[in-house]
Amino acid sequence: MVTLYDYGMVNHLPDGILMRALGQDEYYALLNNWAPESTDEQRSYKWTDANGVRVFQVLEEIVDRGLASDGFAGLTDDTIARSLFTSGRAAMYQTGSWGGSGQLEQDNFEVGYFYYPPINEESYGQVGSWLANCFVAFDRGNLEETKQVLAFIGSREGTKIYSEANTAPPGRSDIPTDELAEFLPAQIVQMVKDADSAGAPPLFESAVPPDLLNLFKRVVGEVLNDLATPEEAAQQMQDAWEEARQG
Structure with missing residues (x-):
């Protein structure tokens, strides 16, 4: 090995x-x-x-x-x-x-x-599974806009985009696997199903x-x-x- x-x-x-x-x-x-x-x-x-x-x-x-x-x-x-x-x-x-x-x-x-x-x-x-990681952003005078960006990244839609971009299991459990199957490889989708049934x-x-x-x-x-x-x-x-x- x-x-x-x-x-x-x-x-x-x-x-x-x-x-x-x-x-x-x-x-x-x-x-x-x-x-x-x-x-x-x-x-x-x-x-x-x-x-x-x-x-x-x-x-x-x-x-x-x-x-x-x-x-x-x-x-x-x-x-x-x-x-x-x-x-x-x-x-x-x-x-x-x-x-x-x-x-x-x-x-x-x-x-x-x-x-x-x-x-x-x-x-x-x-x-x-990995525990959820935090998002880190530096305050450069655009705090409210930064909060909006981070809120989107952590949202259901933002998580889907991130998951599709790196072909990895999503960091949320509320995205149905049939939606994930539209853009993730079959094996990754099956891993998500495994986690749903077996716990993570x-x-x-x-x-x-x-x-x-x-x-x-x-x-x-x-x-x-x-x-x-x-x-x-x-x-x-x-x-x-x-x-x-x-x-």
Whole structure:
């Protein structure tokens, strides 16, 4: 398997594993119990619990079983990763929902998609999603006009235009899929239907503070490169979560 290291190997791959190794309550607890205002019930779930350690065990197994390409840790370019796959030098290329918009058509590949399988009976979630991003605009003396532009971008019609322009799932859930089918590829429309039926919990990488996300990425990298055991990785995460609670 090849993928962009910083974006796929230590972000998207662990995102998928987290939802499939943890139960729903456990998943949301670890998204939130780093905060000083988190509850005692949320704090009862720990990275060092069996399912938390299991996240890192799966990553370790991926490398131990030879599923990651040799030298994957230095692979930082998506174009290189994709070319290794299209040239037959890699068996799998990991990408995201945008891959359903014809990304590999120029290489004459028929592209489909599947979701990571569950790891245990308590696995939570199938379709992960980014939390809504905010719009940022600088006040240059046209505040009311700026508000009107931002209101349109976030509106139903503005969202449709944006979705059509970048061939990606829309950031709103109130646009019928038959309307989306008028301008989005069939696979992207099906992904929207999947999210409608299965739900779309927030991805870990979109829900925790940047400093804790960067720590997680570093710890994942240590496990992938055999610099830390799953147990050591889980303990690092738990220590950081407890320190963050102190404010």
